[in-house]
Amino acid sequence: MEKESSQFIAEATTTQNMEGEADEESNPLNQPLLKRSRTLTSNPLAMVGDKVSYIESLDYEINENDLFKHDWRSRSKVQVLQYVFLKWTLAFLVGLLTGLIATLINLAIENIAGYKLLFIVHLIQKKRFFMGFIYFTGANLLLTMVAAVLCVCFAPTAAGPGIPEIKAYLNGVDTPNMFGATTLIVKIIGSIGAVSAGLDLGKEGPLVHIGSCIASLLGQGGPNNYRLKWRWLRYFNNDRDRHDLITCGASSGVCAAFRAPVGGVLFSLEEVATWWRSALLWRTFFSTAVVVVVLRAFIEICNSGECGIFGSGGLVMFDVSNVTIKYRVMDIIPVAVIGIIGGVLGSLYNYCLHKVLRLYNLINQKGRIHKLLLSLTVSLFTSACQYGLPFLVKCKPCDSSLSETECPTNGRSGNFKQFNCPDGYYNDLATLLLTTNDDAVRNIFSTNTPYEYQTSSLLIFFALYCILGLFTFGIAVPSGLFLPIILMGSGYGRLLGLAMGSYSNIDQGLFAVLGAASLMAGSMRMTISLCVIFLELTNNLLLLPITMIVLLIAKTVGDSFNPSIYEIILHLKGLPFLDAHPEPWMRNLTVGELADAKPPVVTLHGVEKVACIVDVLRNTTHNGFPVVDDGVVPPLGIATEATEVHGIILRAHLLQALKKKWFLREKRRTEEWEVREKFNWVDLAEREGNIEVAVTSDEMDMYIDLHPLTNTTPYTVLESMSVAKAMVLFRQVGLRHLLIVPKYVAAGVPPVVGILTRQDLMPYNILTAFPHLARTTGGEKEN
């Protein structure tokens, strides 16, 4: 008899082949079993600049199967020490590399932008204004083009700040293609190009992403295809350790961006991370300490003049420590006004940016050329405004107390740019516009210069950066949100300072600082991390109390209008981010009711036929399956219809078992040594890119013993549990699957009633299935 060989191929790619847990309506196996028409769908909103992809969850929960327990028990003291040593070494390396790359980016930007600006100034001095415009615009277009082409062609995920995606990753969402080597390189070069091009965006957000990429690549031993196969590194090939590393990376990034070590740690803590442990706090702190040491070392080197035009800067970027701050209790009024306006403007910015991003989304979806053209248009508009607008304002005479080298200046930096003015005069708007963004902030933060800027110049500056801030963020280049908001905020702060001039004895430079802080709080809604970042940025501790008040007021005002900008972007990208607090109406629904709205759960037996497993894998998209045993309850000896929950098995592990052909001829339980010969816990913990499996029809009749691969300690809830409390459990413990067990104990009751995943707990999805819940009144969202 000829052997028939039927081929079955199951693929599991992290990027798209493996579908999300929730979209089960396309499931042919389950379709006839559907009891109700209401099914949960995933959020339909598309990703900014990209289509929403099927997104998996991460395995932050410890998968306590037999292999793990054996591996864990057999770990020697030496291996434990190896692990601890490597953990700290990696934290060190993350800090070191982030510091080095941040320095590199800084140097490149300062030098590229510096030579560009010097050349333009040179032309302007010769009154060749039109040539200056051509060169300025041309250089900017070229730099933007480099950044945009790289982003569009090689790494679409490198566009934008990357912070929302990191936030989602640390929440347990496996955001695809975020931490690859290509992304890292494109982000570095793109960031240099985009910032050098004078676009209204910062390198701060991208640095956070760069830090995270470095951390992820270090943890897995290099880029996907060229991974270091070092034995020690295998401890880190799991989602839990990668989570810790990426947290370190994000903190290092913020630290490198603002040279704010404590601020970096707090930023991760307050804004980025979902879970936090004090041990992690400490390791993160170590990484940022390393970053600071690296930055300081480079500043020493650069101060000796070996870094090209770049040189100054110091450990403190926007230093206002030389101001003696005198404020009295009555100064609380202007401070409160700054806070309120900052909150209103911040939430208005969030609102408008949301609209712009939706519009850009439509444009970007049309194709790569459209993305590119959009970026170039924005660059052209920016260049034209930055070059053209300073011609509109009147030249101001230099203050007689300043020396000739101080005012007017024609160098790259300097607070009083001559531009088109005669000698002895300076153009205050050119000081703010025809310079790098960092210098612009430094100039507008400058203290003890109450008469430097005209109201009209500041108004133009503020209006321009409001427009640019809205229209630059969504283009396909790496772009941070911090600097645009700081520029906007400092503009309105300084304007407010001018307006209040006589009523308050707070310096105008400080008004600019407070304005920037208030707008940040109004848009990003952070408090303590922003406070510390501003503290470390401005190096003035006496500013602390008023900064605190400004931040608190701005956040309160902003919160009453709309959510934070990162939440808006998360929502736009359709990432299933699990919120900290359940919605109030979730108390009115039990998980049992939620499970009833889904197709019935697919369970497997402890020793299962291969054909059945193949069938289940082919016909469902679930990533986890409860494993159930029929049998006898040992102490009671009840034989009739007893079933036992053995645990939950992951799709990836089923595929591994098929791939390794771990088949049995007869239906039996295996011994521990058998499984240890085939499998290794470290292999199982790794998130494999692609698994292809072929099963012959002979093998289809064989059996697999799932027991040793099953996580025997899944978290469970009774079916009477409210969705609100289940969600608290799901998030607090960092789950991927939550089993629902029956509240009834009787013969014939299924031992597992349902299974909850991240998508099932998304408020949008629940409301789609249970629209009446939105109308239930009462109760506030806890916070």
Add this chain to the structure above:
Amino acid sequence: MEKESSQFIAEATTTQNMEGEADEESNPLNQPLLKRSRTLTSNPLAMVGDKVSYIESLDYEINENDLFKHDWRSRSKVQVLQYVFLKWTLAFLVGLLTGLIATLINLAIENIAGYKLLFIVHLIQKKRFFMGFIYFTGANLLLTMVAAVLCVCFAPTAAGPGIPEIKAYLNGVDTPNMFGATTLIVKIIGSIGAVSAGLDLGKEGPLVHIGSCIASLLGQGGPNNYRLKWRWLRYFNNDRDRHDLITCGASSGVCAAFRAPVGGVLFSLEEVATWWRSALLWRTFFSTAVVVVVLRAFIEICNSGECGIFGSGGLVMFDVSNVTIKYRVMDIIPVAVIGIIGGVLGSLYNYCLHKVLRLYNLINQKGRIHKLLLSLTVSLFTSACQYGLPFLVKCKPCDSSLSETECPTNGRSGNFKQFNCPDGYYNDLATLLLTTNDDAVRNIFSTNTPYEYQTSSLLIFFALYCILGLFTFGIAVPSGLFLPIILMGSGYGRLLGLAMGSYSNIDQGLFAVLGAASLMAGSMRMTISLCVIFLELTNNLLLLPITMIVLLIAKTVGDSFNPSIYEIILHLKGLPFLDAHPEPWMRNLTVGELADAKPPVVTLHGVEKVACIVDVLRNTTHNGFPVVDDGVVPPLGIATEATEVHGIILRAHLLQALKKKWFLREKRRTEEWEVREKFNWVDLAEREGNIEVAVTSDEMDMYIDLHPLTNTTPYTVLESMSVAKAMVLFRQVGLRHLLIVPKYVAAGVPPVVGILTRQDLMPYNILTAFPHLARTTGGEKEN
């Protein structure tokens, strides 16, 4: 027939009548049912200065019973607004009152200690040394006596810093008598007395306790017996809201102690709190902002000379901002040396303090008189040393660059005290010893004074404060650990600075600062909060990188020897603190096995006979009972032996039902309106002090419908769950009881297999029942 009336009195006092959940071996009802001899016992270690009391857990979990759900659904928008408004008002008041009381304490100490010292200096100037000694010692003894008598007689819990108890409270342990009005008053007066008496202790720890007391009292509307019955306040009579308030209070306390608003928030976050939400971060931040504003306002008032001798100080306490810090990469070596020595000394201090506290424990147990005598002995010894030792050192000549008013000084403060020296000379040891602790720290931190202190003086200072630091902490007065450690650390730091003099160009004052930081990290094992506290304390941001490195090294070194000082004290006090990470061997045990080692669980029926409930209450000490229904599984219609888990009911709610005589003549389920007539959710949430119940024999035959009072959504685990993962759930979600449900579904299986409480998860208790687990090898404690 005469009616018999049997009386039954059940008492539930939070302090001692209600026993801990774990000591069930004294349970006469369960005794015959015991299957095994192994039972769990509570930790036998006694409390420092007091006997260990039976300690309850707190209800941080939301008790979702019918009443709660109704109350929650019927909350109107106005009530929600009331709640939110009050939440912020209370946070404001906590900050305000903590700020005011901290100022009061500061003023009192500065003035009492100031006049005392001025009088002594006056006597010394007249060479009446012996009279000086008598007055000095007498005044100190008197002040110590006031503090000690108050503590011993009125509020034993006011002794010590209170931070470990607050830490335990926020972990879910109902530490008894911690937050009362008496405690608050004793703590305030005692702290003033003890610090003015010149004892080697600080007001910092007590201020944290004071802040928490204020928060707790505000939340419950005043002292226990005179509570404000304001309707709005009822929202806060539950453990969850009290938890948030006390977190605010603790942060405000640290902020008031060090005038470090950000440091205060981070201290709560890193050291005190177990759970954290970003909304709480924000409210806490608000409280500390208020504290800073209050402190600043008072400093302005005091600077105008209206606060007696008190006056200087400023918003920054130990200001070293005037130092220009120049350090190069090579300075990392002395910095690392400081860190290593700090870590070793810190862990040595922890070790010795542990021994001393155990010794003191024995003395304190002998009675009040012994406690008092111990305190007075320490005070006498301290005074004798502080007064006598300066005579041993040689007088130093004043530097010629200093004016006569600067050196020597005879005022209360000043860096060069004349003491017993001739004119033109000063006594450097008297500068450090014969002053308040705050001034001593300021003097030793003083920068640009490389030749001020002799090595011998610093050695004496360091040795003295090592001894005092060990023997002062355990006496029965309010005492903080921060300042003793800062004093010790600054002494050794300055010594190290002297020794390294020529090798490093770091200022000796900075060496003292770094020494203090390293010893703090070596003993308390905090990182980021200490870093920020030191930053805000010293007002010098450029110190940040080296402070970070010192802290990291010191903590690493310290951690390799023993746990942090707060953990040691927690352990000594026998508080069942739930650690963040499960012990490695907990993976080798299932909760089912753990439950088998305990007496069988006592379950109640949904509609239960009064006699049965009374019996259960009288004969068990459990605080929660699973409620189980027999019946039919609705969808399947299986009538035979089906049981249903309905939820869990608290002892307090059973007592309430008995007290309110909510009895039914027949066995039936009640309607919703019936229960709403009798009970109110807010009443149930409150932690009542004492409930007395009398039940007649007639009533004994009646029924109670437990359904509406039952928490229908308890968290559960399968019996196959490992203890490690159950503990993660228990801690992360903030539970009091965790139900264990069977993994088998079959007729005849009990629907609830067991119940886990905090005591059951304490490693010590588990190891008592399963001693072999301690020997299981492999695996590291996750961190």
